[in-house]
Amino acid sequence: MLHDIFRKIGYLIRRSQQPGNAHEEAPDERKLFERLELNKERIQSYYGNDLVLRACNVGSRAALLCYIDGLADEKFIGDFVLVPLLRPWLQQGMRLSHIKEHFLTAGDVKETDALPLLLGSLSAGDCALLLDGEAGALLISSKGYARRGVEDSTTEMTARGPRESFTENMRTNTALLRRRVKSPDLLFDLCSAGRYSKTDITIAYIRGIAQEETVAEVKRRLAKIDVDAVLESGYVEQYVEDAPYSLFATVGNSERPDAVAARLLEGRIAILVDGTPFVLTVPCFFMETFQGVEDYYARPFFATFLRVLRFAAAIVTVLLPALYLSFTIFHQEIIPTKLLFSMVGASANIPFPELLEMLLMSFTFEVLREAGKRLPRAVGQSISIVGAIIVGEAAVSAGLVSAPMVIVVSFTAVCSFMVPAHNDAFTLLRFIFIAAAGWMGGVGVLLCALCLLAHLASLESFGQPYMAPFFPLRRGDLKDSLVRAPLHDMVARPTGMTGNRRRVGGNK
């Protein structure tokens, strides 16, 4: 049913955009008629049985209140729309504008004569009031569909810091941001995308900190999105990013309001998409993904240690299987003699070549991880345990894989969870590096690493070099890179993000 509604709305919009489409003789189908019955029939033709039509008399004129069951808040409509309307002292011949200004106690009320706008508002959860003899309607904001409350973040959990995360409701999300940045300079610009979904998108930034050129660029790219529907912020990310064919995301995302607020305060711009708790932030740097929000709540030394640990884990995630493979099948001279004995002993009766064994193990791990992610939480955990312990142990006992191989793949798997933002890219890179190591050993790994570095150095995110502050070297920004300096030493915002760089002092 919704599909039909969207199709018809789309048809009306397309017709309205075509030049020379107006028929002078025929009545404009995009406008509401004066006759209430005609309007009622037209509205009914778009919706099914979830459309609620409440006929009543306002003064002595017939009126029609309509809304979508399940999307609108019926209690709100009763208290703030119907009760004021059904007062016995309402005068005859009252117009919509008069009702809006003097009687309705609801907050957000708009007047329109356009049928597409009315249909769009109904689909968004508003209710519409139509009067007989008047070619117009009042659109009263009464959104009241079921929504999830503010809950703990599940993807960016921290031991210290606020627990709450964004929700699927965009207004809740903007409020969560506003609670953290109370300055009136925090601006929210609304737009929408998706021909059929009409998804609301909010661009959030702080005036005076964010660069106007970047804000304009974000708006320009969002305006260029021409697609049937935007169902998640991932859609927007892929349409606005600089390098759509790169393995690396050049648009950041977070579901934590404190993280997004911190990025706004650094001069970044947030893109909030209705219907998803994941908020996009631009520009995005490679190093940003190694910076946990908790780093700023912890002591600087431990935060630095954690960042180095994450960076090392990322290197292990990408390189360890490939290096192990290249050492075992190409460069055995590098392995210490006694370790080599252990490895040879472990792989003596394995029926597969090392490369195939590595690919099989890595593939099996990815299957287990994906299965664990999709299944219900309790079952998923069981799958992980079964996969990691029982399958691994059984495979070693059965002589299908060697114990060192299981150790390498397992350790790599554990490390891969330390930088979740790049998990997808690192997983694919791992397989590329394994293939290169199997083909050319250390030379292959080195070549791939060089290509990867060259690619990373060539990436940009909304005009900012992706690998900053390392390539190009921005010494001042190194304080918040692999090292997290004490907060009182980080006096400036990142270079290139803002013209207003000083963030400590001067504002008393």
Added chain:
Amino acid sequence: MQNAERKCRGFVALLLVGLLFLFAACNGSRELYDLGIVLGIGLDRSAEEGAVDMTLQLASGLQGEPGGGMGGLQSGEAFINYTLPGDVSLSHFRQFKLRMQKEVYLAHNELFVIGEPLARAGIGPYIDFFLRDPELRVSTNILVAKGSAAELLAAEAMLSEYPTLSLSQREDSYPLSGATSRCSLFDFVSAMASECRCATVPMAELQAGADGEPISVFNGLAIFRGDTMIGTLTQEEVSGLLFLTDAVRNGALRFSVDGSVVEVELQRSKTKLCYTVQEDGTADILVTIRSGGRIVSRAGGAAERNSIIRAGETRMQEEMLMTLRRAQELHADIFGFGDAIAKCEPDWWEVHGGNWEANLPRLRFAFDIVLEPGEL
């Protein structure tokens, strides 16, 4: 313009991908279980004229069961020794490969053992093959076996499952304790290439252990001029060599004071040599030794501390003189005096260096030894 740039980039990318295929030499992967990892190589004189018996020691737990009919096969629990006669060439190693059904992998070879008869006959032609092998490490230790290298490699190992690893580890660690010198393949070849220097290679022999089983023991050094062994140093003379080459860091010094045996454990010993050349082609060498230490044994008697120190210093000097006399008898510069003088007095060396071996007995030595034991 953009199209041209894009095409150019595509061409460069294709070219780079094409170049990758030129790394054909890298496409030589080997599975671990295909490798016959050689831990030690022994070379002995063969009964056949112009041939040597080469013994390869491999870890047996990793290599699978040996094939039947293997000539000269000796096996223990942890290792297998394969012995085949040949001329140390590719075809010789191919014979090993055929017998073992494994690829001979030399990168982890820890030790060369050369039988004394072969060492006295000259090992140059055989060492040459290994020097040209890219797999073999030049840091591999060399050892001369008093007797047969194959027997030494088959002897029971001490503190290790593998005789070669045991021998190699001892050769690495003994110089620090003053027991023997160390010689790697690189050292040996460097000495061979030197105009004046002779190599010293540790010697090991089999002795009966507590349970009657033969065990390997280090005893003395073999002196090589070029690729040929020309003599030996006894264990006492080894100590003097280590002092003169500044190879001692810690070690025991045993001597008598007033009829009582005293031992001093040397610590942080340091030797400096000062050369003064003369116009007549001779040179004076001042040997300065500063060593800490502690007296660990005073069996009977109550000699004064100063007496013990003087006796210790005298003992160190005697050991060095003993070694020097032996080297001068053999006309073998095993200390590197010639190289050092050539470096600091090149003009003098230009004139007198050509007859260095003959001049060696004419060198004069003076000693400045200070022993400072920490406690009585």
